[in-house]
Amino acid sequence: MPPIRTRSSQDSACPISPVTDSATRVATWMADAGVPVHVLQEILEHASMETTRGYVHPDDWHLASAAEQANAFLSASGQRRQASRGSASTRGL
Secondary structure, three states: OOOOEEOOOOOOOOEEOHHHHHHHHHHHHHHHOOOOHHHHHHHHOOOOHHHHHHHOOOOHHHHHHHHHHHHHHHHHHHHHHHHHHHHHHHOOO
């Protein structure tokens, strides 16, 4: 049996077995493929959604992509607000 290792990037006191590490990789891969977390919860047979969320670890590419999507949304939202303020002032307000 391979030795139990610990998570270096999170809680260093939290041991991870090879089985847990495999489940984490599979859960992350499935979440990245678009499988909803509540479905992963059923697949992994977790009673708690928080437990399932602990198994899903987005990679740097997905984090950067989410940041870009948020920035695009916020930029578009700000532009719409500016446009509506501009049209209100042209109506004689």
